[in-house]
Amino acid sequence: MRDAIINILGTAEASDSAAFADSEMLDWRDGVKGALLSDGILKELDHARAIECDGCDNRCIEKVRIRKRAGGSVIATVYCGARDDIGSVNVPLDRLRRWGIDWDRLAHLVCKSLGASGPSENIVPRRLWRLGGNNIDGMKAELFLAVGLERAGGNDLRKEIRSHASLPSPVVIIPLKKPPGRFGDFRFVCLRSIMNVSNGRSLFSLDELAIVLGAKKKSKNAPVVVKTFPLSAGKDFTAVAMTLYDGGKMDVNISGAGSEVYSYEDMGFADGRRTPTTPNDLWGVLNAFAQFHGQITWKDNIGSQKERANLKKQVSLVSSVLQTFFQTNESPFHPYSKEDGYRTRFVITDSRTNR
Numbered sequence: 624m625r626d627a628i629i630n631i632l633g634t635a636e637a638s639d640s641a642a643f644a645d646s647e648m649l650d651w652r653d654g655v656k657g658a659l660l661s662d663g664i665l666k667e668l669d670h671a672r673a674i675e676c677d678g679c680d681n682r683c684i685e686k687v688r689i690r691k692r693a694g695g696s697v698i699a700t701v702y703c704g705a706r707d708d709i710g711s712v713n714v715p716l717d718r719l720r721r722w723g724i725d726w727d728r729l730a731h732l733v734c735k736s737l738g739a740s741g742p743s744e745n746i747v748p749r750r751l752w753r754l755g756g757n758n759i760d761g762m763k764a765e766l767f768l769a770v771g772l773e774r775a776g777g778n779d780l781r782k783e784i785r786s787h788a789s790l791p792s793p794v795v796i797i798p799l800k801k802p803p804g805r806f807g808d809f810r811f812v813c814l815r816s817i818m819n820v821s822n823g824r825s826l827f828s829l830d831e832l833a834i835v836l837g838a839k840k841k842s843k844n845a846p847v848v849v850k851t852f853p854l855s856a857g858k859d860f861t862a863v864a865m866t867l868y869d870g871g872k873m874d875v876n877i878s879g880a881g882s883e884v885y886s887y888e889d890m891g892f893a894d895g896r897r898t899p900t901t902p903n904d905l906w907g908v909l910n911a912f913a914q915f916h917g918q919i920t921w922k923d924n925i926g927s928q929k930e931r932a933n934l935k936k937q938v939s940l941v942s943s944v945l946q947t948f949f950q951t952n953e954s955p956f957h958p959y960s961k962e963d964g965y966r967t968r969f970v971i972t973d974s975r976t977n978r
């Protein structure tokens with residue numbers, strides 16, 4: 624469940640025009656899609672203007688042409704640009720549907736659920752909201768929501784945030800990644816650490832917020848908070864070497880920063896639905912990379928047929944988890960290629976005695 628939320632928030636944080644297709648939303652388990660739709664956090668966008676063509680194996684992205692046929696029915700096609708022998712390919716209309724995050728709606732829900740004094744005030748359109756004051760276990764705080772502090776326009780956002788520095792204990796809620804630089808007394812809380820989905824609704828937990836801010840001790844049953852081992856500025860994943868041991872342990876080495884052993888839970892690969900926790904599917908994918916020396920091609924007969932079909936998505940989710948753990952925007956994987964399949968930028972070694 625957390626995996627889907629991480630993926631959604633990370634994607635939406637990275638780009639103002641982030642959009643999700645039906646096919647991607649199929650992978651969101653545990654009612655994440657239903658909850659986000661019924662809460663109005665996901666709203667339907669204009670249909671895709673360009674789409675991957677189904678006609679060839681080259682993943683060519685082509686412009687969609689929409690025509691009305693005599694009789695009124697609508698037909699969508701793309702023209703394959705990769706191969707001369709394919710020509711026009713029909714596209715099912717459902718494949719063109721896209722959803723994106725309605726940040727105003729999300730700001731409103733966060734404001735309401737956390738009991739901030741509100742009303743949520745949009746300071747910078749679709750980027751920055753002031754949610755109002757709150758009392759978090761006896762501690763007064765002023766809450767903000769900020770999106771995309773590191774993408775274009777982020778400088779102005781950061782300036783705007785700093786202009787509120789005189790408020791008591793300002794807390795900025797951000798989707799996933801803390802911005803670099805100094806922010807004085809500001810504290811940053813990732814939305815993913817306070818957001819969950821249950822019974823078809825999205826939840827934003829004031830208790831979790833209090834725990835993250837250190838106002839409250841964590842209860843035994845609270846979800847596991849992920850540890851981090853930040854890659855310092857200027858380093859990328861080529862500085863990382865991991866060694867997988869039995870019992871869900873990973874020795875993580877960053878050159879120049881030393882080694883530390885983490886559990887799958889520490890790294891954010893626990894299945895959040897179960898207590899005590901078990902490793903999730905993504906941990907299985909990372910283990911497969913260890914087993915295959917950091918490279919998986921379609922020839923490797925790993926996992927079930929369904930897992931292989933999902934590999935593209937899974938690798939992108941593993942990527943998000945690793946980016947959170949290492950606190951970086953660098954990609955842990957080389958770009959996919961048909962010949963080399965998926966390849967890690969880091970070194971990963973399998974030292975398990977039972978596989």
Ligand SMILES: [Zn+2]
Pocket residue numbers: 676677678679680681682683702703704705706
């Ligand atoms: Zn094509």
